[in-house]
Amino acid sequence: MSFVEYSEFIQEGDVAIIFLGHDSMMPIKVQQGAQTQTRYGVIRHSKDLIGQRFGTKVTCSKGGWVYVLHPTPELWTLNLPHRTQILYTTDIANITMMLELKPGSVVCESGTGSGSLSHAILRTIAPTGHLHTVEFHQQRAEKAAEEFREHRVGHLVTVRNQDVCKEGFGVTGVADAVFLDIPSPWEAIQHAKSAMKKQGGRVCSFSPCIEQVQKTCEALAGQGFEEISTVEVLLRVHEVRSITLPLPDFGPDKPLETPTDTRIPSNASVLCKTTTPPREMAGHTGYLTFATKPRIHCLFYLQFVYFGLIMWI
Amino acid sequence: MFEFDHPTVLFYNSLSRRLDATTWNEPIRVDYGERLIHLLSTICPERILNAKETQASTWVYVVGDISYFSILLFLLGILNECYSGSYKSSLLFSWLSSQKIRRETVLMADNEDDDSQQRVNEGDYVVLKRGDIYKAVQIQKKKKTVFEKQWFFLDNAVGELYGTTFEVVSGGTLQPRKPKHVEHAADAKEAGTDNRHILDDGKSQKLTRDDIETLKEQGLKGQEIVQQLIENSTTFRDKTEFAQEKYIKKKKKKYENSVMVLRPSCRILAMMYHGREPGKICHLRYDTLAQMLTLGNIHAGSKVLVFETCAGLVLGAVMERMGGYGSVVQMYPGGGPVRAGVESFGFPPHFNETLHEFPIQHVNALLAGTLDTDAKDIDAGRSPTSEGQEKKVRMEEKRKKLAAAAVLLQGRNADGLVIASRFHPCPVLLGLIKFLAPSRPFVVYSQYKEPLIECYTKLREQGGAVSLRLTDSWIRHYQVLPNRTHPVLLMSGGGGYLLSGTTVTTDTPKVNTEPTSVEEPAAKRVKLEEETE
Structure with missing residues (x-):
C-alpha cells in the first residue's frame, strides 16, 4: 500500500480504511497482533486483515461486517486526524486542475496543515514530481513528515518548518505551481514568485474571506502575475430517494354509468425515484484565486541574477 | 565553503545509467533523465541552484564542493538502480535525507540559457x-x-x-x-x-x-x-x-x-471546449471534469478504463494525469475510437504506448471468455492483391491491438473507471464495472440526473459498490477590483452530474439476496458467440 500506488493485498504496516456503512469510516494502521474495536465488534488484524484483498468484506466479532478499503487521498481527506481546518475534495479537485498538476510537477505548498491537500498533490505529481511544503507550526510539520513516511510518499516531499511569509519556501526557481493557504497570502506572493521556474507557472491562494482575496489579488497584480481569477466552488449532493406521492381524488368527472366502473380509489399514490438535497450543506469553504506567472524575459531576468549576486557578495 | 565561480554541475546519462560531476565551466549535454532532479531535490534541495531538463539532457547546478557530491553521486548511482524498480529504496532515501547539510544561501545563477524545449x-x-x-x-x-x-x-x-x-x-x-x-x-x-x-x-x-x-x-x-x-x-x-x-x-x-x-493543458482545453463547443463534450464543465479526475484517483502507474464521447477531452485529461506511466484502455462504441481532442494535448510520442483501445461490442464475449483474439482473419487467404495484402496487414495490427487490450482487461483488475458519454450510463457502468478490481474508485458523468438515479438504484440492488454519491458541482466566478468586488453577473447554470463510488468484492460467505452479476450472463453467452463469428 502506498498513497501513490495501488496494491492488491493488505500488508503489515499499511493504512486501511474501514468502511462501516452510511458514509461512516475509520482509518486504521494494520499491525500484526493488533485489534480494532468497531461498533460491529472486534477486527483482528492478523486474522482478518493481513493477506486479505483490499475491498473484501470482513466479519467482526459481533457478527456485523465491514469493508476494508485501499486508502486514496480522497478517503484520507474524509478520515484524517484534524490538526487544522482542512481542504476538501471539491476544492482540491479544482486546485489540482487549475494549477495544471501532473506527474513530474514540482509544487510548493504552505501551510501543510493536516496534509489533506498534500496527499492529493503527491498522488498527482508522483512518481517524478516533488512537493516542498512549508508549515510554521513545528509540531504540525513533524507530524506531517511522519505521516508522509508512514504513507510511503516521504521520498516525494520535503517538509520545512519555517514561516513562508518571512523565509519563503526554501527553494528558488524550481516550482511549476505554488499553493497558499495562509492567513495573509499577500505577504507570501513575492516568495511564491521566486520559488517558481523562470518559464513561469501557476499559483493558487485559498482564503475564506473576501478581504483577504482583495489584498491577494492586488499583490498578484503588483508582482506581474497574469490571468488573475477568483472562483468559488461548491459540491451539491443529491440524495436518491424513493418517494410515494398520494394522488388527489376529485371524484368522478362524469356521473358513473354503472356502479362497477373503475375509478381511482381515494388512497391511490405514485411511487417515484427522485433526489432530495441534504437539509444542510457546506455553503462556503473559501475563495480560490488563481494566477499565471509569465515567463521572465531575459532582461528582467539578468537584473534579477545580478541583484542576487550583489546580495550574496 | 565553495567557490561560486566553479559550482558543481551534475549530470545524468540515462543510457549508461551514469551520474557524474564536473565543474561549472563545462556543462555537458547528456541524455534525458528526469529522475536526477527529483532525487537531488529530496536529498539536498538547499543545494540546488537550478535544474534544467531538455529533451536531450538534464543539468543540475548545485552549490557545494565537488568531493561532497562525488560521495553523494556514488550513493545516488546505487539509489538510481533501486529507484527504477519501484520504491523499494525508501530505506536508502531516509538515510540520505538524514545526511542533510546545513542550509545555505540559495542563489539562482543561470546565464547560458537553454530554452529549446520552451x-x-x-x-x-x-x-x-x-x-x-x-x-x-x-x-x-x-x-x-x-x-x-x-x-x-x-x-x-x-x-x-x-x-x-x-x-x-x-x-x-x-x-x-x-x-x-x-x-x-x-x-x-x-x-x-x-x-x-x-x-x-x-x-x-x-x-x-x-x-x-x-x-x-x-x-x-x-x-x-x-x-x-x-x-x-x-x-x-x-x-x-x-x-x-x-x-x-x-x-x-x-x-x-x-x-x-x-x-496546451487539460485546464485550457477543458475551458476551451466548454466555451466553444459544449455540445461536443456533452456539456461537461471544466470543474466537473476536475472532480472526475480527482474522484477517480487518476494517477501515474495505474490501469484506467475510459468510456467517453467527449471528443477525446476526458481521455486526454486522464492521460495527462497518468503522465505516460501505466495504461489507459479506451472502451469505445461503434466502428472506431474518437479521440480528436487527445491530439490537441500534444503529448510526447511515448504516451501513445500507454493508450489501448477495446470495442465495447466485444465486452460480453470477453467476460464470457469466448473472445478469440488468436484467430486469423477468415478471408485472409483469398486476397492476393497488394490492396488485399495491405488490408491484411491492417487487420493483423487491429487484431494485435485487440489482443493487447483484452489481456489488460482479462484480469479484471483495473484501477479506475471513468465514464462520460451520451449513452445511457446505466448499461455502460454495469457492463464495465466488472473489469475493476475491488476497492477501486469509479466515476460516471451524465448531462442529465435521472439516468444516474437509475444507475444508483441498480447498483444498490446489485451490490459490489459502496460510497455511492450523486453530486453536481457549482462554480461562481468573481470580479475582484478595489471597492468593486462582487460575483460575476453571469454564471453557468449547471455542469452536469456525477455518480461516484468505490468497488468492493461481491463474493462473500454471507447470503446475498441478489445473484452476483458474474454468474448471470449464461443466457447472453450464446448470443455473443454468434456475434463474434
Missing part, C-alpha cells in the same frame, strides 16, 4: 488565446488560421517561446510583441464623480464607423485606436474613474488584435 516548433499543437477565448491549432507553415473572425499565418510563431503574445499585422503575419510596461491611456486623471450628466444619446463618440475603419486601414494598432476613441469621446472625461477603466477595457477587447500562443 520554443514553438512546426507541427506542435498549441492553443491560441485572446482574453478568455481559446482555440487549439496545429502549427503549420503557410496555413491560414481563423481565430475570432480574423485570419493570420502562424509561421512566425515557430522558434518563439511559448507564452509569447503576437500582434497581427497587415497580411496576416504575426509579430512578437515586445514586453513593455502597461501604458495607462488616460495619464492625466480627469474624471467625473457620478453619471448624472451623461446622456445616452449616441452622440458622444465623434468618430464614425467609417473613420474607425480608415484608422484600421492606416495600420493603427489596437492601442492607438483606443486612444483615438478616447480623445474623440466627449463624455470620457465626465465618466467616473471606474467607468473610464471599464470603457478602456471594453474598447481594448474590441480593437486589440493580439494573440497569445500557449502550450
Whole structure:
C-alpha cells in the first residue's frame, strides 16, 4: 500500500480504511497482533486483515461486517486526524486542475496543515514530481513528515518548518505551481514568485474571506502575475430517494354509468425515484484565486541574477 | 565553503545509467533523465541552484564542493538502480535525507540559457488565446488560421517561446510583441464623480464607423485606436474613474488584435471546449471534469478504463494525469475510437504506448471468455492483391491491438473507471464495472440526473459498490477590483452530474439476496458467440 500506488493485498504496516456503512469510516494502521474495536465488534488484524484483498468484506466479532478499503487521498481527506481546518475534495479537485498538476510537477505548498491537500498533490505529481511544503507550526510539520513516511510518499516531499511569509519556501526557481493557504497570502506572493521556474507557472491562494482575496489579488497584480481569477466552488449532493406521492381524488368527472366502473380509489399514490438535497450543506469553504506567472524575459531576468549576486557578495 | 565561480554541475546519462560531476565551466549535454532532479531535490534541495531538463539532457547546478557530491553521486548511482524498480529504496532515501547539510544561501545563477524545449516548433499543437477565448491549432507553415473572425499565418510563431503574445499585422503575419510596461491611456486623471450628466444619446463618440475603419486601414494598432476613441469621446472625461477603466477595457477587447500562443493543458482545453463547443463534450464543465479526475484517483502507474464521447477531452485529461506511466484502455462504441481532442494535448510520442483501445461490442464475449483474439482473419487467404495484402496487414495490427487490450482487461483488475458519454450510463457502468478490481474508485458523468438515479438504484440492488454519491458541482466566478468586488453577473447554470463510488468484492460467505452479476450472463453467452463469428 502506498498513497501513490495501488496494491492488491493488505500488508503489515499499511493504512486501511474501514468502511462501516452510511458514509461512516475509520482509518486504521494494520499491525500484526493488533485489534480494532468497531461498533460491529472486534477486527483482528492478523486474522482478518493481513493477506486479505483490499475491498473484501470482513466479519467482526459481533457478527456485523465491514469493508476494508485501499486508502486514496480522497478517503484520507474524509478520515484524517484534524490538526487544522482542512481542504476538501471539491476544492482540491479544482486546485489540482487549475494549477495544471501532473506527474513530474514540482509544487510548493504552505501551510501543510493536516496534509489533506498534500496527499492529493503527491498522488498527482508522483512518481517524478516533488512537493516542498512549508508549515510554521513545528509540531504540525513533524507530524506531517511522519505521516508522509508512514504513507510511503516521504521520498516525494520535503517538509520545512519555517514561516513562508518571512523565509519563503526554501527553494528558488524550481516550482511549476505554488499553493497558499495562509492567513495573509499577500505577504507570501513575492516568495511564491521566486520559488517558481523562470518559464513561469501557476499559483493558487485559498482564503475564506473576501478581504483577504482583495489584498491577494492586488499583490498578484503588483508582482506581474497574469490571468488573475477568483472562483468559488461548491459540491451539491443529491440524495436518491424513493418517494410515494398520494394522488388527489376529485371524484368522478362524469356521473358513473354503472356502479362497477373503475375509478381511482381515494388512497391511490405514485411511487417515484427522485433526489432530495441534504437539509444542510457546506455553503462556503473559501475563495480560490488563481494566477499565471509569465515567463521572465531575459532582461528582467539578468537584473534579477545580478541583484542576487550583489546580495550574496 | 565553495567557490561560486566553479559550482558543481551534475549530470545524468540515462543510457549508461551514469551520474557524474564536473565543474561549472563545462556543462555537458547528456541524455534525458528526469529522475536526477527529483532525487537531488529530496536529498539536498538547499543545494540546488537550478535544474534544467531538455529533451536531450538534464543539468543540475548545485552549490557545494565537488568531493561532497562525488560521495553523494556514488550513493545516488546505487539509489538510481533501486529507484527504477519501484520504491523499494525508501530505506536508502531516509538515510540520505538524514545526511542533510546545513542550509545555505540559495542563489539562482543561470546565464547560458537553454530554452529549446520552451520554443514553438512546426507541427506542435498549441492553443491560441485572446482574453478568455481559446482555440487549439496545429502549427503549420503557410496555413491560414481563423481565430475570432480574423485570419493570420502562424509561421512566425515557430522558434518563439511559448507564452509569447503576437500582434497581427497587415497580411496576416504575426509579430512578437515586445514586453513593455502597461501604458495607462488616460495619464492625466480627469474624471467625473457620478453619471448624472451623461446622456445616452449616441452622440458622444465623434468618430464614425467609417473613420474607425480608415484608422484600421492606416495600420493603427489596437492601442492607438483606443486612444483615438478616447480623445474623440466627449463624455470620457465626465465618466467616473471606474467607468473610464471599464470603457478602456471594453474598447481594448474590441480593437486589440493580439494573440497569445500557449502550450496546451487539460485546464485550457477543458475551458476551451466548454466555451466553444459544449455540445461536443456533452456539456461537461471544466470543474466537473476536475472532480472526475480527482474522484477517480487518476494517477501515474495505474490501469484506467475510459468510456467517453467527449471528443477525446476526458481521455486526454486522464492521460495527462497518468503522465505516460501505466495504461489507459479506451472502451469505445461503434466502428472506431474518437479521440480528436487527445491530439490537441500534444503529448510526447511515448504516451501513445500507454493508450489501448477495446470495442465495447466485444465486452460480453470477453467476460464470457469466448473472445478469440488468436484467430486469423477468415478471408485472409483469398486476397492476393497488394490492396488485399495491405488490408491484411491492417487487420493483423487491429487484431494485435485487440489482443493487447483484452489481456489488460482479462484480469479484471483495473484501477479506475471513468465514464462520460451520451449513452445511457446505466448499461455502460454495469457492463464495465466488472473489469475493476475491488476497492477501486469509479466515476460516471451524465448531462442529465435521472439516468444516474437509475444507475444508483441498480447498483444498490446489485451490490459490489459502496460510497455511492450523486453530486453536481457549482462554480461562481468573481470580479475582484478595489471597492468593486462582487460575483460575476453571469454564471453557468449547471455542469452536469456525477455518480461516484468505490468497488468492493461481491463474493462473500454471507447470503446475498441478489445473484452476483458474474454468474448471470449464461443466457447472453450464446448470443455473443454468434456475434463474434
